[in-house]
Amino acid sequence: MPNLHLAVALDGAGWHPAAWREQEAQPADIFTARYWTGLVAEAEAGKLDFVTIEDALGVQSDDPAHVQGRLDAVLIASRVAPLTHNIGLVPTATVTHTEPFHISKAIATLDYVSRGRAGWRVQLSARSNEAAHFGRRQIPALDPANLDQQVVADLFDEAADYVEAVRRLWDSWEDDAEIRDAATGRFIDRDKVHYVNFEGRFFSVKGPSITPRPPQGQPVVTALGHAEIPYRFASRAADVAYVTPTDVDNARQIVGQVDVKHVFGDLVVFLEPTSPGFTVEPFTSDAAVFSGTPSQLADLLLEWQAAGLTGFRLRPGRLPADLRGITRGLVPELRSRGVFRTEYEASTLRGLLGLPRPANRYAEGARVA
Amino acid sequence: MPKQIHLAAHFPGVNNTTVWSDPAAGSHIEFDSFVKLAQTAERAKFDFFFLAEGLRLREQGGQIYDLDVVGRPDTFTVLAALAAVTTHLGLAGTINSTFNEPYEVARQFASLDHLSDGRAAWNVVTSWDAFTGENFRRGGFLAEGDRYTRATQFLETAKELFDSWPADAIAADKANGVFLRDPHAGEFRHTDQHFDIAGRFNVPRSPQGRPVILQAGDSDAGREFAAATADAIFSRHGTLQEGQKFYADVKGRLATYGRERDELLVLPAATFVLGDTDTDAQEKARIVRKQQVSGATAIKFLEQLWNRDLSAYDPDGPLPEVDPDVSDQHIARGRASVRMHRDPIAVANEWRERATAEKLSIRELIIEVTGRQTFIGSATTVADSINELVQQDASDGFILVPHVTPGGLDEFADTVVPLLQERGVFRTEYSGPTLRDHLGLAVPDRPIREVA
Numbered sequence: 149m150p151n152l153h154l155a156v157a158l159d160g161a162g163w164h165p166a167a168w169r170e171q172e173a174q175p176a177d178i179f180t181a182r183y184w185t186g187l188v189a190e191a192e193a194g195k196l197d198f199v200t201i202e203d204a205l206g207v208q209s210d211d212p213a214h215v216q217g218r219l220d221a222v223l224i225a226s227r228v229a230p231l232t233h234n235i236g237l238v239p240t241a242t243v244t245h246t247e248p249f250h251i252s253k254a255i256a257t258l259d260y261v262s263r264g265r266a267g268w269r270v271q272l273s274a275r276s277n278e279a280a281h282f283g284r285r286q287i288p289a290l291d292p293a294n295l296d297q298q299v300v301a302d303l304f305d306e307a308a309d310y311v312e313a314v315r316r317l318w319d320s321w322e323d324d325a326e327i328r329d330a331a332t333g334r335f336i337d338r339d340k341v342h343y344v345n346f347e348g349r350f351f352s353v354k355g356p357s358i359t360p361r362p363p364q365g366q367p368v369v370t371a372l373g374h375a376e377i378p379y380r381f382a383s384r385a386a387d388v389a390y391v392t393p394t395d396v397d398n399a400r401q402i403v404g405q406v407d408v409k410h411v412f413g414d415l416v417v418f419l420e421p422t423s424p425g426f427t428v429e430p431f432t433s434d435a436a437v438f439s440g441t442p443s444q445l446a447d448l449l450l451e452w453q454a455a456g457l458t459g460f461r462l463r464p465g466r467l468p469a470d471l472r473g474i475t476r477g478l479v480p481e482l483r484s485r486g487v488f489r490t491e492y493e494a495s496t497l498r499g500l501l502g503l504p505r506p507a508n509r510y511a512e513g514a515r516v517a
Numbered sequence: 518m519p520k521q522i523h524l525a526a527h528f529p530g531v532n533n534t535t536v537w538s539d540p541a542a543g544s545h546i547e548f549d550s551f552v553k554l555a556q557t558a559e560r561a562k563f564d565f566f567f568l569a570e571g572l573r574l575r576e577q578g579g580q581i582y583d584l585d586v587v588g589r590p591d592t593f594t595v596l597a598a599l600a601a602v603t604t605h606l607g608l609a610g611t612i613n614s615t616f617n618e619p620y621e622v623a624r625q626f627a628s629l630d631h632l633s634d635g636r637a638a639w640n641v642v643t644s645w646d647a648f649t650g651e652n653f654r655r656g657g658f659l660a661e662g663d664r665y666t667r668a669t670q671f672l673e674t675a676k677e678l679f680d681s682w683p684a685d686a687i688a689a690d691k692a693n694g695v696f697l698r699d700p701h702a703g704e705f706r707h708t709d710q711h712f713d714i715a716g717r718f719n720v721p722r723s724p725q726g727r728p729v730i731l732q733a734g735d736s737d738a739g740r741e742f743a744a745a746t747a748d749a750i751f752s753r754h755g756t757l758q759e760g761q762k763f764y765a766d767v768k769g770r771l772a773t774y775g776r777e778r779d780e781l782l783v784l785p786a787a788t789f790v791l792g793d794t795d796t797d798a799q800e801k802a803r804i805v806r807k808q809q810v811s812g813a814t815a816i817k818f819l820e821q822l823w824n825r826d827l828s829a830y831d832p833d834g835p836l837p838e839v840d841p842d843v844s845d846q847h848i849a850r851g852r853a854s855v856r857m858h859r860d861p862i863a864v865a866n867e868w869r870e871r872a873t874a875e876k877l878s879i880r881e882l883i884i885e886v887t888g889r890q891t892f893i894g895s896a897t898t899v900a901d902s903i904n905e906l907v908q909q910d911a912s913d914g915f916i917l918v919p920h921v922t923p924g925g926l927d928e929f930a931d932t933v934v935p936l937l938q939e940r941g942v943f944r945t946e947y948s949g950p951t952l953r954d955h956l957g958l959a960v961p962d963r964p965i966r967e968v969a
Contacts, residue, residue: 166694168689168696169694173691175687175696176689179631179687179720180634181600181632181633185601204719205719206717207703207719212695212696212698213694213695213696216703216719217703217720217721218720219628219632220593220628220720222593222594223593223625223632224628224632226594226595226598227597227598227600227632229598229601230548230552230598230602231601245621247617247653249572249616249652249653253590253591254593254594256591257590257594257595258594260546260590261548261590261598277717280714280716281620281714282621283712283714283715284655321588328537328538330538332813333538333811333812334583334584335537335587336581336587337583341574352651353651354651355652358572358573359546359590360546
């Protein structure tokens with residue numbers, strides 16, 4: 149059986165709404181650099197492939213009993229980058245109200261400051277309150293039980309255009325565009341810096357990027373999906389898709405619908421080191437909720453892996469407790485079964501995921517091929 | 518006590534000031550170069566590190582301009598990373614108020630301020646050109662005349678967002694299950710000519726309350742904008758007389774806005790060349806100017822005034838006899854300096870007269886008219902010049918622009934800073950953790966705004 153890939157999804161004090169009240173929780177620190185540095189260092193100590201960092205263009209809830217407020221996820225990832233060495237850093241960034249040009253250079257720069265460990269979790273916003281924070285368009289209030297398929301399809305089409313524009317901008321400089329030719333006084337060979345000329349239904353972007361091609365060439369693009377339209381989007385745009393199977397048969401069925409190199413199963417996890425007897429307050433999520441011992445979780449992951457998933461994005465119910473449960477409980481368990489790394493085998497995120505550094509779409513050789 | 522000097526380090530940019538051909542010149546994009554300059558500035562107890570920005574690669578004659586450094590990182594992202602490798606240094610970024618939206622920019626600056634424990638600063642710039650707009654959703658939507666109203670309203674909106682959380686909004690009271698003391702934290706509503714937004718801001722109030730605001734405009738509207746809203750103004754008037762005039766002008770505008778004279782710092786950009794002796798420095802400065810203005814660069818500069826293809830001219834020969842083309846279509850795009858030539862024919866006549874009188878070639882003339890370094894001399898001479906300009910109210914300090922990346926500040930840090938410290942005009946230790954502490958600026962009040 150091939151090695152499993154493991155990521156953790158970091159969000160506030162954890163995915164359970166009451167996680168911030170746990171004894172070990174540090175809710176007053178959520179808006180500090182040391183909080184995030186500590187969490188990512190813990191994930192790196194467990195040799196995980198990458199962390200994702202949740203984000204949104206609005207508050208999480210209007211309930212004063214819940215964690216509210218977030219720092220920008222790209223900036224958290226960047227703040228952590230110089231203090232970590234191997235783990236991939238995959239912030240969430242919303243595409244619906246933002247500029248492809250800005251996100252392209254932000255993720256490219258994250259790739260520079262992390263020396264090739266950047267990824268991006270593409271998120272779109274169908275929330276009318278977030279649209280009102282920008283005031284440039286109206287998004288009708290969507291009823292989750294009865295989604296207007298045309299609105300949803302348009303948002304995903306726009307997201308696909310956005311990722312295409314970002315990917316073109318990442319390639320807009322060839323790797324050897326900077327020449328510093330003293331004889332002619334030219335800093336760049338401008339024949340190797342390209343207009344991207346993206347034109348779509350929703351926007352156009354001329355290019356080139358102001359930021360040279362990042363170390364990985366193309367940072368890793370990831371997206372979460374629960375249904376057919378997002379699966380199609382992920383198949384067009386992503387290197388890693390996160391999906392939310394309910395059981396092993398459902399996992400097999402979803403894997404058949406998503407044409408992406410890596411399909412990761414999302415699970416909310418509550419880990420108890422030894423006794424399986426504890427219970428979590430009633431809680432549901434868009435992903436399946438696991439509660440049990442590391443050994444039981446390892447059994448489940450291997451069963452689902454056999455259905456075609458290449459890895460998992462675990463969402464710790466409580467931080468830092470369930471993150472430690474993953475790094476100190478689950479990881480040794482998986483290693484004892486011979487399915488998880490003991491050392492990092494690559495220095496870039498693409499390397500950890502077995503993705504080669506891609507050729508540049510604008511380079512002469514690539515055009516011929 | 519003499520006035521205390523403020524100093525900042527400008528990461529070398531994409532003008533010909535930056536000598537990329539120097540054997541010591543390193544990468545302009547690898548993170549190590551940013552770390553090196555920032556750590557040198559922090560070792561020297563500088564107030565802040567400064568990053569410029571331009572959102573489209575420059576062009577001339579319809580082609581990407583290739584003679585200067587090209588390429589730069591995303592401002593916010595690199596500053597957040599620098600917060601991890603420095604502890605006190607302020608982190609100032611240039612962010613455009615035209616091709617951004619207030620909600621996003623405010624949360625990025627508030628995040629940077631949290632992640633740096635209170636060291637963020639925002640250099641607010643405006644632009645309007647459709648050329649840059651081609652990289653963005655709305656294109657070139659803004660008329661030139663509206664750029665300061667947009668910038669003013671953008672900044673006002675951002676301030677409302679920065680102020681939307683009370684400093685003590687978060688209770689995080691585990692026992693009673695109360696995370697937010699104030700359930701309305703973050704609520705805002707703003708409507709004006711440019712923005713119509715409402716909802717809840719999602720970043721709690723940051724350590725400095727708001728980032729420090731810098732402004733760089735030199736026009737009357739720019740100065741007024743700075744007097745009304747900025748904490749520091751980044752000027753280009755580095756000589757005694759021009760500096761004093763500018764200083765008196767902008768400080769004089771503050772009273773109108775109910776502000777004190779020390780609530781707006783004047784920080785001109787400045788270049789420098791150091792030598793063992795003044796003569797040695799003068800010789801080095803001459804060499805640096807020749808590196809900065811190659812024959813090819815001189816022709817390109819001339820084209821910017823003439824607005825014509827002058828590639829057939831010899832940079833070591835005389836200036837063109839043909840007059841500048843004064844049509845609207847400009848040969849150079851993506852450069853702020855282009856619009857400074859308001860009367861190209863008059864300037865061309867002036868340059869031709871000077872070249873004839875002083876027997877200057879094109880290249881020699883461009884070296885003369887594009888400005889020598891601000892400070893040239895031994896460390897003692899430079900320290901004395903800086904101190905004199907500050908004590909005589911030509912500035913409150915300087916934003917220093919080294920000409921070599923990333924080591925171009927080392928000599929200044931090692932030789933000039935200790936002299937300023939001996940004279941008692943520059944800090945030997947940081948007095949506090951935040952950029953506001955370094956600049957002597959108070960944390961702004963949080964006005965209570967009615968959210969209807």
